[in-house]
Amino acid sequence: MLALCDCNNFFVSCERLYRPELRCRPVVVLSSNDGCVVSRSDEVKAMGIPMGQPYFQIQGLLRKKGVVVCSGSLVMYKEISEKVMRLLSRFTGEMEEYSIDEAFFSLPAAAKDPLEYVSGIRATIERWIGIPVSIGVAATKTLSKLATDMAKKDASGVRQITGGNARDMLDATEVRDIWGIGRKTAEQLNRHGIFNAGHFVDRDPVWVKKRFTVRGLMTQLELKGQPCMPIAAETAAPKSIQVSRTWGNVLESLGDVSLAMIDNVVKAARQLRQNHLAAGGVSVFLRYGYRHHGECGYITTDIYFDSPAQSDSELIGAVKSSIDKIYRPGLGYTQGGVTLRDFSDARFRQRELFSEDASERRSKLERFSRAADEINGYFGRRAIFPASLAVKDKKWRPNRKRLPENI
Numbered sequence: 001m002l003a004l005c006d007c008n009n010f011f012v013s014c015e016r017l018y019r020p021e022l023r024c025r026p027v028v029v030l031s032s033n034d035g036c037v038v039s040r041s042d043e044v045k046a047m048g049i050p051m052g053q054p055y056f057q058i059q060g061l062l063r064k065k066g067v068v069v070c071s072g073s074l075v076m077y078k079e080i081s082e083k084v085m086r087l088l089s090r091f092t093g094e095m096e097e098y099s100i101d102e103a104f105f106s107l108p109a110a111a112k113d114p115l116e117y118v119s120g121i122r123a124t125i126e127r128w129i130g131i132p133v134s135i136g137v138a139a140t141k142t143l144s145k146l147a148t149d150m151a152k153k154d155a156s157g158v159r160q161i162t163g164g165n166a167r168d169m170l171d172a173t174e175v176r177d178i179w180g181i182g183r184k185t186a187e188q189l190n191r192h193g194i195f196n197a198g199h200f201v202d203r204d205p206v207w208v209k210k211r212f213t214v215r216g217l218m219t220q221l222e223l224k225g226q227p228c229m230p231i232a233a234e235t236a237a238p239k240s241i242q243v244s245r246t247w248g249n250v251l252e253s254l255g256d257v258s259l260a261m262i263d264n265v266v267k268a269a270r271q272l273r274q275n276h277l278a279a280g281g282v283s284v285f286l287r288y289g290y291r292h293h294g295e296c297g298y299i300t301t302d303i304y305f306d307s308p309a310q311s312d313s314e315l316i317g318a319v320k321s322s323i324d325k326i327y328r329p330g331l332g333y334t335q336g337g338v339t340l341r342d343f344s345d346a347r348f349r350q351r352e353l354f355s356e357d358a359s360e361r362r363s364k365l366e367r368f369s370r371a372a373d374e375i376n377g378y379f380g381r382r383a384i385f386p387a388s389l390a391v392k393d394k395k396w397r398p399n400r401k402r403l404p405e406n407i
């Protein structure tokens with residue numbers, strides 16, 4: 001048996017966690033720079049406001065309906081997500097973090113009554129972290145996704161698909177709501193008279209494979225309860241890590257650009273250490289000018305380390321010196337990014353044979369960075385951070401007009 005745990009209206013739930021006064025009010029969360037709607041509370045869903053709707057189109061409507069509008073804060077959501085995942089992993093066999101707010105997992109052998117077991121998990125996450133989740137249990141990933149969709153509509157927040165009730169569930173599911181079936185495929189299926197998941201499983205597998213490739217066939221088998229997609233417990237190590245930002249203001253001075261890029265590299269470095277990696281090189285880019293008037297373009301540069309680096313201090317140093325090199329005064333900088341690359345496993349690195357001192361120094365810096373990560377893991381991401389970022393006016397921060405104090 002496997003299951004899917006999905007946080008309800010995740011970004012909205014995160015906002016409500018820190019601002020309990022939003023609990024009984026309709027809420028939307030906007031993407032970066034207040035572009036479009038990326039999370040809606042149930043009340044907003046009921047108003048028919050779709051996901052992805054550009055904010056400027058519905059600004060008036062939201063005001064009229066008394067909807068609270070929040071600027072998204074991905075850093076906070078990631079932090080809460082990590083807490084949910086860490087807690088969830090205590091109760092699971094294998095577990096695959098599928099997205100920021102969803103994880104597939106296998107039920108441990110000790111879980112005799114699956115529904116009762118996942119109800120317990122749900123209550124624990126709600127009580128300890130305060131994030132409401134829905135959990136669907138079934139024989140396959142595709143079915144557990146369906147079960148979760150149904151669990152969301154149920155007050156209990158949990159649902160199981162078994163041999164006994166599978167057919168009814170399939171008949172009640174439109175093909176466009178099946179996991180892995182996109183809008184185009186759904187339209188194609190409709191043209192062949194296939195409107196719900198029940199219709200789809202009844203079709204000849206040979207025909208399904210011919211029309212919709214092996215991927216379609218796998219979906220059909222999964223809907224029949226035959227697992228084709230195992231839980232990917234170990235996510236593949238990334239080949240590179242990029243953190244780039246469009247800044248909230250046009251940055252002019254070397255100091256401001258430098259700080260904005262340090263902010264980027266600190267975030268990238270944290271991900272690097274989480275993956276137990278060290279970087280052999282760093283690329284940085286700066287974008288300047290406006291698209292609509294005047295000169296615009298990119299400046300880039302690459303740095304290579306003598307031996308792979310992992311600590312904040314070494315990576316910040318590299319980015320700072322490269323910004324000093326490529327910065328040109330008189331240009332307005334609008335965006336910048338850092339890419340860490342050429343990775344090696346930090347746990348199995350060669351010590352440098354001819355420079356004991358350098359190795360010793362580096363290992364101290366890395367231990368310090370890892371300790372800081374751990375402290376931030378307990379006390380929130382901003383408990384310890386490089387002193388250079390302790391400035392009041394963070395000009396690089398994206399525009400977040402809908403900050404709590406403005407509501």
Ligand SMILES: [Mg+2]
Pocket residue numbers: 006007008009010101
């Ligand atoms: Mg969700």
